[in-house]
Amino acid sequence: MQRIDENPFATRFTRPGYRFVEPDDTSGVESLAVRFLRDGQCGQIVGPHGCGKTSLVYAMTRSLQTAFREIQFLVIRRQGWLGFRSEKIAGLHGSGDSDLLVVDGVETLSPIQRWCLVGSCRYRNCGLLLTSHQELLGVPILKKLMPSFSHFEQIVEHLTRSEHATVQSSSVREAYDRNDGNYREGLMFLYDEFQQQLLATTG
Amino acid sequence: MSRPKIKISLSDEKLAYSPGDVLVGQYVIDNLGDDKVVAVESSVIWMTQGKGEEDIGVQFFDRQKGPFDVRQLQQPRKFSTVLPCSPFSYDGMMIRVRWAVRVRVFFEVELQCTEELYFRLGNVSSILGDLSG
Numbered sequence: 001m002q003r004i005d006e007n008p009f010a011t012r013f014t015r016p017g018y019r020f021v022e023p024d025d026t027s028g029v030e031s032l033a034v035r036f037l038r039d040g041q042c043g044q045i046v047g048p049h050g051c052g053k054t055s056l057v058y059a060m061t062r063s064l065q066t067a068f069r070e071i072q073f074l075v076i077r078r079q080g081w082l083g084f085r086s087e088k089i090a091g092l093h094g095s096g097d098s099d100l101l102v103v104d105g106v107e108t109l110s111p112i113q114r115w116c117l118v119g120s121c122r123y124r125n126c127g128l129l130l131t132s133h134q135e136l137l138g139v140p141i142l143k144k145l146m147p148s149f150s151h152f153e154q155i156v157e158h159l160t161r162s163e164h165a166t167v168q169s170s171s172v173r174e175a176y177d178r179n180d181g182n183y184r185e186g187l188m189f190l191y192d193e194f195q196q197q198l199l200a201t202t203g
Numbered sequence: 204m205s206r207p208k209i210k211i212s213l214s215d216e217k218l219a220y221s222p223g224d225v226l227v228g229q230y231v232i233d234n235l236g237d238d239k240v241v242a243v244e245s246s247v248i249w250m251t252q253g254k255g256e257e258d259i260g261v262q263f264f265d266r267q268k269g270p271f272d273v274r275q276l277q278q279p280r281k282f283s284t285v286l287p288c289s290p291f292s293y294d295g296m297m298i299r300v301r302w303a304v305r306v307r308v309f310f311e312v313e314l315q316c317t318e319e320l321y322f323r324l325g326n327v328s329s330i331l332g333d334l335s336g
Contacts, residue, residue: 005321010252191254195296 007198008159009191014184020052020059021158023151029056032142033063039140041100041127042118046135047145050184052155053131054104056143060129061102068100068127076105100127107133147181149173155183156190167194208234209306209318219323222288226322229279230306239311240276241269246305247284249324253298262287291325 012018022029036043045053061071101121106114114136121128130139156172159165171193179185213228220226226247232240247263263284282304293300303319310316 007252009254011254011257012252188254192296199294199296 005198006165007191007194008165009187009194013159014187016054017058019158020055021151021155023145023148023154029059030063032056033060036060036064036127036129036142037067042121042139043128043142044106044130044132044136044139045143045145046132046141048133048147048181050179050182050186051145051147052151052183053145056145057102057104057129057131061100064100064127064129071100071102074101074103076103076108099124100129102129104131106130106136147183149176149181152176152181152183152186155187159187165194206234207232207236207308207316209308209316211304211306211318211320213304213320213322218321219326220286222286222325224286225283226286226304227281227283228304228320229281230304230318231279232276232306232308235273235276238314239269240271240308241311242309243267243269243271243276243280244305244307244309245280245282247282247286247302248305249290249300249302251298251300253295255297260290286324289325291327291330292323293327 006013020029045056047053065071103117106117109117118128118136118139120126128139129142130136135141152175153169153172156167156175160167167190171190175186175189175193178189209230209232211228211230213226215227230245232243244264244266246261246265248259248261250259251257263282265282267280286302290300292302301321302324303321305317305319308316
């Protein structure tokens with residue numbers, strides 16, 4: 001029997017960009033990328049905390065790589081007006097024609113900052129792909145993600161299958177329910193549970 | 204495309220080392236198929252694994268650029284490095300510190316193949332024992 005030595009819920013396996021498990025109801029990452037290119041290279045992925053917006057965006061950018069000269073990522077953490085400088089709004093210094101700016105967490109910007117961001121990208125003819133908790137007016141919605149237990153189960157199944165690990169279905173249910181459908185927190189809950197087992201078996 | 208086989212082995216076949224020990228090993232790449240290998244990297248690294256940000260440190264690194272002959276890659280390639288004083292291998296609840304020999308094979312098309320062989324450096328429990336008592 002193969003000895004389990006890895007926690008399948010560690011950051012290295014769950015971080016955005018490592019792998020995206022498509023929910024059953026999506027029309028596919030590829031077709032979202034095609035729609036994005038067709039609809040003016042501007043769009044947003046909307047959904048609550050930890051439902052896979054960033055993972056989806058990373059998966060999309062893989063499909064968009066050939067369409068753009070350069071793809072720049074901007075992750076926005078909570079910060080005041082002074083902390084968010086105008087050159088960042090302008091999509092960093094290098095952005096321009098044929099570039100794509102991906103902005104993660106745009107809801108933390110003020111309405112004026114959002115307006116500047118969208119306007120600046122349009123002026124520079126730069127593609128703009130956003131993730132947000134709330135819909136941003138004037139930006140086409142590419143996908144609204146809603147957490148579901150079946151999708152969370154799919155993600156867990158995917159992670160444990162590739163690491164040859166098993167996890168009880170009651171733990172998966174508990175991880176989902178306790179965290180109100182926040183996948184990220186749910187996976188961290190499973191990390192703790194799995195790590196306890198791992199330490200117990202490895203001594 | 205066939206999945207290449209990378210076999211890493213350590214010459215003394217032990218998987219636990221002390222600071223200052225010389226780690227000597229070799230790797231062999233097999234089952235390459237028709238895909239052209241453009242580079243082969245071998246490294247000795249430590250990495251943190253857990254539920255937060257993960258970190259990595261490189262103790263030894265070697266990159267060999269192609270083109271390679273298939274038979275050339277099937278020959279054992281040796282590496283050696285002196286292991287440092289830290290960080291020690293550690294298995295905790297929030298974080299693990301792991302040491303590994305990593306070999307990566309890069310192909311002309313974007314795919315790459317990675318193999319890791321984990322080993323331990325130092326003994327954290329002996330230090331904790333000294334501190335507590």
